[in-house]
Amino acid sequence: MIAHLFARVGQKHLGFIRIGTLTLPCAIGRSGVVTRKREGDGGTPRALLRPVAIYFRPDHFRRHRFALPAKAITREMGWCDDPRSPRYNRAIPLPSSSSHEKLWRDDSLYDIVVETDWNRQPAISGRGSAIFIHLARPGFKPTEGCIAFDRKGMKLFLSRLDKNFRLHIH
Numbered sequence: 001m002i003a004h005l006f007a008r009v010g011q012k013h014l015g016f017i018r019i020g021t022l023t024l025p026c027a028i029g030r031s032g033v034v035t036r037k038r039e040g041d042g043g044t045p046r047a048l049l050r051p052v053a054i055y056f057r058p059d060h061f062r063r064h065r066f067a068l069p070a071k072a073i074t075r076e077m078g079w080c081d082d083p084r085s086p087r088y089n090r091a092i093p094l095p096s097s098s099s100h101e102k103l104w105r106d107d108s109l110y111d112i113v114v115e116t117d118w119n120r121q122p123a124i125s126g127r128g129s130a131i132f133i134h135l136a137r138p139g140f141k142p143t144e145g146c147i148a149f150d151r152k153g154m155k156l157f158l159s160r161l162d163k164n165f166r167l168h169i170h
Contacts, residue, residue, distance in 0.1 A: 001162065005044075005147065005169045007033050013142035015044075017167070019160045024153040030142035033169055037119075037128040037145070039083055044145050045131060049116040049167045054158075055103060060111040067161045073110065077103040081129045089119050089129035101130060109135050112154055116167070133157070133167075 003019040005026070012032030017024045034043030054070040055077075056063060063070065075094075080087040082099035092100060103110055110132075118131035128145060136148035147167075149157055 001160065001164060002048075002166045002168055003160070005033075005167060007044075007170075014140055015147070017147075017157070019157070022156060022160070024149060024156060025140065026153065027136045027140040027143050027148040029145040031145075037131075039081065039126045039128050040144075041128070042142070042144055043128075044143070044147065044169060045118060045128060047118060047169050049118055049131065049169065051114045051133065051161055051165055051167070052117050052120075053115040055110070055113040055115065057104070057111045060108065066158065067163060067165075068114070073103045073113075075104045079103060079130045083125040088125055089123040107137075109137065109148070111135055112158075114158075114161070 003017050005015050005017045008014040013030050015026050015028045017026055029042045029044040031041055031043040033046050035046050037043055037045035054066045054068050055073050058072045078092045078094045078096055078100040080090055080092045080098050080100050085098040114133035116131050119127045132146045134146055134148050136150050
């Protein structure tokens with residue numbers, strides 16, 4: 001199945017995803033959809049993305065059967081966003097001397113995270129890391145480049161995921 005993400009006209013950090021007859025509102029990067037994604041630009045890449053794995057906070061999101069490989073987030077998990085690191089755009093153990101994001105967050109944004117295949121095989125330094133699908137801030141405030149749903153939208157999105165799912169960002 002191919003789902004389609006479109007940015008809203010006049011509100012570049014807001015979007016919606018169409019999955020068959022279902023339409024879900026989402027937040028995207030503060031710079032909107034960008035053609036040339038770069039680390040730190042705040043853009044959501046124009047791309048065809050494949051979800052590859054799910055990470056979840058076991059204390060905030062009840063585990064159930066997912067269509068993709070799933071892993072519980074621990075306090076020692078991070079994601080490398082350092083273009084100089086050989087582990088760029090990969091999950092890493094913490095602590096780390098490389099620039100990184102913590103997957104175990106104090107807010108709820110990463111209670112459930114869908115990893116995509118953006119810039120993965122191989123990771124190109126500086127092309128952008130951690131294009132995740134995660135939970136949105138209140139009011140669908142912009143992301144750093146990820147795609148974000150409210151909890152209801154995330155549950156509906158997860159219910160549509162399968163191994164053949166693709167997300168076309170327009």
